[in-house]
Amino acid sequence: MDKTKKERLAAAGWRAGDAGEFLDLSTEEAAFVELKLALADYLREVRSRNGWTQAQVARRLGSSQSRVAKMEAADASVSIDLLVKALLGLGASRTEVGNVIAKPA
Amino acid sequence: MDKTKKERLAAAGWRAGDAGEFLDLSTEEAAFVELKLALADYLREVRSRNGWTQAQVARRLGSSQSRVAKMEAADASVSIDLLVKALLGLGASRTEVGNVIAKPA
DNA sequence: GAAGGATATGTCAGAATTGACATGGCGTCA
DNA sequence: TGACGCCATGTCAATTCTGACATATCCTTC
Numbered sequence: 147m148d149k150t151k152k153e154r155l156a157a158a159g160w161r162a163g164d165a166g167e168f169l170d171l172s173t174e175e176a177a178f179v180e181l182k183l184a185l186a187d188y189l190r191e192v193r194s195r196n197g198w199t200q201a202q203v204a205r206r207l208g209s210s211q212s213r214v215a216k217m218e219a220a221d222a223s224v225s226i227d228l229l230v231k232a233l234l235g236l237g238a239s240r241t242e243v244g245n246v247i248a249k250p251a
Numbered sequence: 252m253d254k255t256k257k258e259r260l261a262a263a264g265w266r267a268g269d270a271g272e273f274l275d276l277s278t279e280e281a282a283f284v285e286l287k288l289a290l291a292d293y294l295r296e297v298r299s300r301n302g303w304t305q306a307q308v309a310r311r312l313g314s315s316q317s318r319v320a321k322m323e324a325a326d327a328s329v330s331i332d333l334l335v336k337a338l339l340g341l342g343a344s345r346t347e348v349g350n351v352i353a354k355p356a
Numbered sequence: 357g358a359a360g361g362a363t364a365t366g367t368c369a370g371a372a373t374t375g376a377c378a379t380g381g382c383g384t385c386a
Numbered sequence: 387t388g389a390c391g392c393c394a395t396g397t398c399a400a401t402t403c404t405g406a407c408a409t410a411t412c413c414t415t416c
Contacts, residue, residue, distance in 0.1 A: 174339040181335065181345050199362060210405050215364055225373095225403060227331045230286065234279040240286050241353045248349020304392060315375050320394055330373060330403095 179220075181247055185229040186220035188246045192236050193218075207235045284325075286352055290334040291325035293351045297341050298323075312340045 193203050193214075200214040207214070209232075217224050217232055233243055298308050298319075305319040312319070314337075322329050322337055338348050 174336075177339050177345045178336060181348070200364095201362080204405090208405090210407080211363075212365075212407080213405060216404095219364075221365095223403060225330060225332050226335055227373095228404075230331055231279075231283060234282050240282045243286070244349045244351070244353020246349070247352055248346045305394095306392080309375090313375085315377080316393075317377080317395075318375060321374095324394075326395090328373060333374075 182220045182224075182226060182229065184246050184249070185226065185233065185243070186218050186224075188238075189229060189232055189236075190218045192233065192238060196236075203232075203236065207232055287325045287329075287331060287334065289351050289354070290331065290338065290348070291323050291329075293343075294334060294337055294341075295323045297338065297343065301341075308337075308341065312337055 193200070198206075199211075200218070201211045204211045204214045213224075213228075214232075217229055230243055233246075234240070298305070303311075304316075305323070306316040309316045309319045318329075318333075319337075322334055335348055338351075339345070
């Protein structure tokens, strides 16, 4: 199973329980994917909490609706850098970002 | 002042106090750089705590000594993804990474 | 069930990141 | 002084990421 497929699957429906349950993710790979999912989920939460559309968020960040959708889906083409920059750009603090990453879902 | 120069300066000697003191970093840019510096510093700490050389760490991570040096220097060519993967690869937990990011230096 | 707004997915050219190599600097030891 | 180990910096080809566009899928509301 290639890396793309793994991230795709993980991003798709494996937020219940540990990602990498019967996927062949090493523990570090699983931790990485989970960390990314946590940020993606939080991004969506911040957006909906403020009643924004993906297009509005995209405008704020100087990006596009499709990329915001991919961010929220933790798509394989989205980096942690992008997610962190997006959260900071929407007003989240460094501490807030850290807590999202640290907290076990 | 361009982005590269800013990160370079910040990475060089501005860990005392807030980066972006008299640099023209916006608050989000400053938060991003500080976050990156925190991870870089922690990487160096983990390495020295274990008594490893940069070359040894590089071997463990499947990278090179020069890239590890750049990671620890929070070089502009280093992504947060790379820093996070490095820390996880050296045995740090997701929570540990989150705490490093969250803690106000 | 057509229309419209919102979100999802595929693709791609341009930009950014990465491992590797070369080389330079620094401290230590003989 | 020279040799050696460790860290820093510059460069670059290959890979990966990103914004943008096109298009598809969902929901509501009428």
